[in-house]
Amino acid sequence: MPRKISEFVIELCIKLSGYAVIVFVFLVFLFLLRDSLSLFRHYPLRDFLFGKEWLPISDPPKFGVIPLLLGSIYVTIWAILICVPLGVGAAMFISEVAPKPLKHVLKSLVEILASIPSVVLGFLGIIWLGPVLRNVFGLATGMCGLAGSLLLAFMALPTIISISEDALAGVPRTYREAAFGLGATRWQTLWRIILPSASSGILAAVMLGVGRVVGETMVVMMVTGNAPVMPGSILKPLRTLTATIAGEMGETVGGSEHYFALFAVGLVLFAITFSINFIADLFLRKARK
């Protein structure tokens, strides 16, 4: 029976495609781990995890991940401080205040922002934002952590706005009706009833925004000044985990310690984003209940 056979084949393909997704995540992890372990055969794990110097081409080289990790954390914290209040505020406006036609326009604009390639924003950061920051703060160079944070905040907005908006819109109608029935104004309902009810979804939005900011590469490589030193101030040049990989990979010799060290940095990055997404998923699941 040829139909039975062809159906068996196609259903096998379907199942394998499903499992392939697990395999891909596993493979990404496995290959990062394999190449990272090659580093730790020659270079102590402790010096990598706790070392405060990243000097890959000095003799002997030092691969301390702390300055890069702190660079990522600094940039991320500032970006999140900037974009979470703005993003959640805009989501509240779009979901609860804006009349329908305006709502559609605003949502489309946010989608447009989501589609602008990061390298374009990085380019604008170099020619426009950097010089502006230099003049405003009187800096030696505008290529600093803050330039990265501002652009990353801008880029994380669509994620935060759309997921928060979903969370707000997902609060059951009956909650609103009950609040209005008790004489609450729309603002009181929004602030005291809807916002707290949507908090799990909004937390998920923030987590996913953090994930997006930590993993972004091109913008930070182009505008944060690329200085792999312990970051002292957000107004000074620094360097993130992502920018280190992107910037140094082209200069390494395949199979060298430096090469494997970059995979170890990638593994750190993978571990961070994996945990963040895991937590975000937990929040989202809680929100759906």
Next chain:
Amino acid sequence: MNRAKIRQHVAFSVLGAVTLLIVAPILLVILYIVINGAGAISWEFLTAAPRQGMKAGGIFPAIVGTVLLVIGTMLFSLPLGVLAAVYLVEYASDDLLTRMVKLSVVNLSGIPSIVYGLFGFTVFVLLLHLGTSILAGSLTLAIMSLPVIITASKEALESVPFTYREISFSLGASRWQTVRYCVLPYAIPGILTGTVLSLSRAAGETAPILFTVAAFYLPRLPHSVFDQVMALPYHLYVISTQVPNIPIEISFATALVLVGLVFLMNLVSIILRAHFRKKRLW
């Protein structure tokens, strides 16, 4: 007005101002690129190869490279993504394995693009000996695009009413026949919309192609899938940071072409969505 009303007025005004503070820069960024880039765009710029170390000439090889990468990405990620979504929606039972597949989709979407670049380099370029090539770059971008395509396809499949399946089963159709004739045709619009969106994102990505395909300066077209190509996003990165004294109009024009290409793809997906929504049966 009582105090609660005043407070509402103030609060809503603040929210409106916040929204404006976000929306205005979006429009400004686009205007800025269009105004500064439009002047340098000419027929020659779009159809000629770069000359004099990228200081003159056009960006044709980069446009071709990006288009080829998008096509390659689609060839790998669309079938795999749609089949995986069919598995999740139509076949999977609610067990541990299914939950792992779902969690993997979430985590795949969270992996930073530069990590995909590392993965693509070590697996496709080195281990499989594909070299820095269109093939290696497309495969890397395809894996990166998978979660978006799966999520969009999943939503499209789930939105097909359950009664369609029940009727098909009641007529004695097998599971695959049901999927093939009663579910997939109605899910195609949603799948296409999601696919085009994810491909537009792939077109603008730089980090995954840095070590897998992108050529710094290669003013000719590729001969096979094992060739390197220039790509628009990487080209913009190169001329705005790596090469000194590039005329600024060229950078702006390149940015405009890249943004234009991505918007065009988004527009296609919006039109597809609107077109099929009119024909929707439920």
